[in-house]
Amino acid sequence: MTNRRKILQGITALSSLSLTGCGWKLGDVRANAKSSSQRDQISLYTWAQYTDKQLLKTFSAQTGMKVLADTYDSNDVMLAKFQAGGGGTYSIMYPSDYMVQKMVEKDLLAEINRDRLIGLDNLLPRFQNPSYDPNNRYSIPFNWGTTGLLYNSEIIKNAPEDWDYLWQNQTQLHKRMTLLNDVREVMGATLRMLGYSYNSKDENQIKQAYEKLKVLKPAIAAFDTDAWQNQILAGDLVLAMCYSADAIRVSKENPHLKYVIPRSGSSLWTDTIIIPKTAPNLDGAYAWINFILQPEVAAQVSQRLSVATPNRSGFEQLPKQIQNNTNLFPPESIVEKCERITPLGKFEDIYEQYWTKLTSG
The missing domain is CATH 3.40.190.10 (Periplasmic binding protein-like II)
Incomplete structure (x- = not known):
């Protein structure tokens, strides 16, 4: 989450804006x-x-x-x-x-x-x-904004609908997908897929998410927040977990790239x-x-x-x-299933411990 906007482009000229007529000057x-x-x-x-x-x-x-x-x-x-x-x-x-x-x-x-x-x-x-x-x-x-999945519709004919798509299509996606380099986003999405909260403070649930991700890890090209964009445009990747702003900007360069907010919910x-x-x-x-x-x-x-x-x-x-x-601007039915990531105090150390085990080695 912390690096999500790192590569966004700046706002273009706004000097022509008329800033009167809105009840103030x-x-x-x-x-x-x-x-x-x-x-x-x-x-x-x-x-x-x-x-x-x-x-x-x-x-x-x-x-x-x-x-x-x-x-x-x-x-x-x-x-x-x-x-x-x-x-x-x-x-x-x-x-x-x-x-x-x-x-x-x-x-x-x-x-x-x-x-x-x-x-x-x-x-x-x-x-x-x-x-x-x-x-x-x-x-x-x-x-x-939201967090979701961006995929190449020319190669992936059946659109992902939820996070479990990654596990169900692990062979097809092998080394051609990336997840965010963010413990709370990746663990949170997996927790949500399992029916739990993004902000779970139950260590048993965190361990379940870790075990699921450990199964998926061999198919993941990288845990990455930025570099995936050029790679998916070049065709080296077919799917990336990403933030909506990045997805929408990248899809403007290739209209075959489609963004989806998983139906079980995502982060807001x-x-x-x-x-x-x-x-x-x-x-x-x-x-x-x-x-x-x-x-x-x-x-x-x-x-x-x-x-x-x-x-x-x-x-x-x-x-x-x-x-x-x-x-x-996702519909309310989708927004209602999304959660904000919240600080968890010292319990965040538990997330970090499992994240280190997952990403090291």
Whole structure:
């Protein structure tokens, strides 16, 4: 999970966006932001693909604030730097859902002042009270997606419907499939296939998942989160476990590549925006969040990054073709079967022990 967006492409130019006529103007924020001691600058710590220069320039032109952005390629890297004292310069950060929980537990996040937000009611209902952060007390959802299987329909004629397809077709898929290099995703999918929760804290269930994966391992080409994309485009692979955003982007290059969300359920992830307690420019932070909450911006982010926007008004501005893309916006019947991966405290050591046994040697 932590590296899922590492190779996504950046958002293209957004400077032509019209940001008025939505009940507010970013220019109105400028006056408020000038009350800050560091009103002329805001620093972000974010995923590399979220730092499109034109997006930053648009915000700067509307608010008068210069935007500085540093990037990371995993939640763990972000947290480690922050805890080591390197996060004090940032007013905005982009942790994933489960990392929000960890950061709240470590008392690193400022509570969101909802009175300073404009457009929060634009969010879809399921994102207004998410399980990882009830009532969005510490975070604002930025985008979301699922985990599933991407396969080459020219070679695989019978579409995979569930995770058990991998075991049932192990001979056909031998050394031509990859699983994510992520313990919670791979163990979670196997647990789900067995009828258990992605977030099981029953060691006997974890062992059952391990035993199933041990049977499958000889057929797996690699546990990989990134390199599979070029390999499946080259024809070296016929199937890959992957994140929806990556799958949709890759399938644009080869329409024979099809994405499927397993019917027994999968993982559901959300990237968020938070304000650290050490934020040097609170006014700038709220200006940035209000900028991102605008429907036009939300729609453009969804189109360019191939991720599902949690912004209802932004969704309504998307072309019908994108709105009806069930890989991007799966039906409620599928979403209901999906689970968010949640922190499990010290029990995560059990997952790691079995994962090390599986992947070593």
